Amino acid sequence: MQLPESYVFFSQPKINSGKNAMEHIYVELASMDARKPLVLASRQVTERGLTKKFIKSLYDSNVVIGSLYDEVYPYHYACISQLNDLVELFKARGCDSIIAIGGGSVVDLAKGVNIAVSNSGNIMDYAGTNTIQKRLKPFIYVSTGHCGGTETSNEAYIENRRFVSDFLFPDVIILDNRMITARTRQRAAEASMVALTAAIESCAVPYNNPMNDLYANVAINFIYENLLGVVKKPGSKTGNLALANAYAMAGISFSNIPPGIVYSLGIAIARDTGLPRGQCMGFLLPLSLEHRVMKNESIRGELLYALLGTEGYCRVPEKERTSTSITILRQFVNDLGGLLPKSLKEMRVNKYKFEEYARQASEMSMKRVTQKDCMQLLDIAWEGIA
């Protein structure tokens, strides 16, 4: 591993993982001078009994729940009308912090409320990258399992618009065994593919950022080691907890580098077709790496280190590390069987929309990927063969 000439790495969140992690919430709040959180959850989280478990964990603390709102709409983004209502609720109840239980829109909504209560003016004016200029209210994220990783990142989707700021990282991430419960195999595979894409794309690129690599490598390794087990046995407690850790680390790693080609295309396709992001990214990931090899672009051999660990990495000759890691990754995705599609054709994505997807992806990646590269990858992905 080489030390780069310069690099920047930022990670705000404190991760609290494992048994009784939730019991630490009151300490964390106190350390941030907060004691009256607004708690957000979705109806499904409450129906699964998780809200009850959360409240129970605070019994012996001096935390006063300002308000518990568990009617967050099950959209794929935070919706402005609900956000405005929650801002009113936050102020009316005199809350001083936010706790989000769950994933996806719940966390996006929590981040949105946090922007609104900590800043003045129209929240949509803060859309884009680094438009938030000051620290927000204390924010704790309680994971409930297969959420993909964007929850722990520095981004949020509010009304389909992307907000990116280091102030959007959660202050504390709680990964408690009691809250991380089994979901469907499909959900596990899809969420893992989002996180795996984020992690691989943030470390397989030529830019070397050793801290980022550490987070990404652990995320990749945890997913590689545990996903097939969880798919086989969705109730596996250790497997699910390891995946939740992987998602959290992938989110942090991903926040330190602009989105890559697979992540950006996956978002564009998912937004248009309504298909889950993980499905769109899963089969694109090995294809994209194969495509880069075909174009003689370098892929760092450290990907193999992430997948196989020190021993496996050392066993493979240096020249073969890239190709071996791609083969392993391809096999890994194939092993997920029918849980992921194999081509855009199979997904019934319309070919005439490729240009639009490429344009959106290039824009999202801040031109890190070109429209031409996107079009080439999409053409390959149509049949699913590089």
Add this chain to the structure above:
Amino acid sequence: MKEITGTSNKVLEVDLTTQKFSVFEIPVKDRKMYLGGKGLGLKLLYDRMPVGVDPLGPDNIIAFMMGVLMGTGASCSGRFAAVTKSPLTGIMSSASCGGPFGMALKTSGWDGLLIKGKSAKPVYLYIDSKGVQFRDAKAIWGKEIRKAQDVVLKEGAGAIVIGPAGENLVRFANICSGHRFLGRGGMGAVLGAKNLKAVVAKGQEYKILPANSKKFEKTKKRSTKYINQNPITSNQYRVFGTNSHVMLSNKAGILPVRNFTGGSHGEAAKVSGERIVAKHNPKFSTCKPCTILCGHKATFNGQERSVPEFETTGLFGPNLEIFDPNAISDFNEICTDMGMDTISAGGTIAWAMEATEKGLFKSDLKFGSPKEVAQALIDIGKAKGIGKELGMGSRWLSKKYGGEDFAMHVKGLEIAAYDPRGAFGQGLSFAVANRGGCHLSSAFFSLEAYLHMYQPYTTWGKASYTEFAENCFDVVNSLHICQFTAFPVFLEPPIIKMLPTVVLNISLSTMAPLAVWFMDLSVWSRYWSSVTGHRLNMWKMLSIGKRIHVLERYMNTREGIARKDDTLPGRLLNEGRVSDPKHRTVPLEKMLPKYYKVRGYDENGIPKDRTLKKLKIEKK
């Protein structure tokens, strides 16, 4: 005049790229399996069009299909169908239209017209019994619909024309025939993308005769009797037009108010059919032939104009908090001139108003303010300023700017003016309709909210009736006949009239498939068999309706449609209406699995192989 007995079975196939045309005959087998109109149009496209074509590209095909009843003088048969891949939704779209073009094309000796390719420069087509001529459209390109129509109608008895909206590829541009429209799904943009401004048919070259005129006359007599007996067709629509729905919807709480936040409004009466009769001096202005006479002209702002249909009134009126019939008429006139679907235009403007209010979108549009609406509509038609983006429809806008929960569309097609939170069956119907947010696929609202034949707030029997009505209306749109004739066919037979309402309610809710015994659907099958000379009973006819519906669904699933798309806007699933103290929402997830089961779809909403096999649909 030459005569055609039954149907000519001849279809014109035009390639605008090569400016050539050919003629092919419909095999009797296809005619028997798909009737005509929409059904046959879908089958022709299924056989010819590859999956995944760009709706605005040269490979998209648009089919104009005359049903077997066109030209025979059957009651309410002055309608034809068009089928294409919609640029608004990206899936199959079909539309039904009155107006003189259908009659003109049929009496030129053609049962249908398929158009593909793209002309290098703007053209219009002239069609007579000899075939097609490609004519330069330079003089009419850019002209508003009525002005262009005045020019081309000098050459034939009927024409279809697009306006500036179609030329500018507004995704909800429509096609006009006389004063009627192929309204939904952006068919005008499909023609615009092909550089085709109009199609004019000479007409009056052939007389259409039924194969069995005695049976035909007998059926016509029975059909006319039913229409004249039924209070909806003989009174409600004839006197008040479709705007009679305003007060009925308001009372039932299904009127769209302020972008579907309320279900009724105290000022609704101001835009009702009753008020238009009292204040605007309406006269008949209908399709031909027509027995129902729902279309009217009236005086607005000192001019004689078409009375806006209920959908237009609902979506440009209460839904935008505008209660001035003159303003609504102004919007209707702009949409007519520009060539735009008023439902999608109204739905998109309502989204823009709310998005503006919430700071998601920048415009001067605001609820209750008509002035900005008129300007926005002109801008949409001309693709100027914000009009360029508004012309992409509410789905596109909400994906770009946010506000997806209040973008009131299904599969990209803006929903019509019925709030399904007050009629759960209509909610299911909107969600699963093949072309998107279409009220006509089962028209469930009328049975739930107007006629009270179904309890609006339960899910009982909703899946079965939706399937049954969809099959019926696919038959209606394939014969082709006016959908309003379903009211008398469903409600006038003696058994239905004699049954006490309570018994009818229970039997419909619990045994919907048996409802067919009470109705007289044989009117439709007899019409078809008397004109074509082929045998058809109502049971077989319903199975054909099923085949047409499933074929369309199957074509859509090949374009990516699945259960994820059979949904409703978030607002209808999560927020109650202001007017409903119980804040009820549509329990869609309860109804969907039942619907898929009765339809023979798998749990992801894809037709099962055995369903396709049973319906003799060849899987591709």
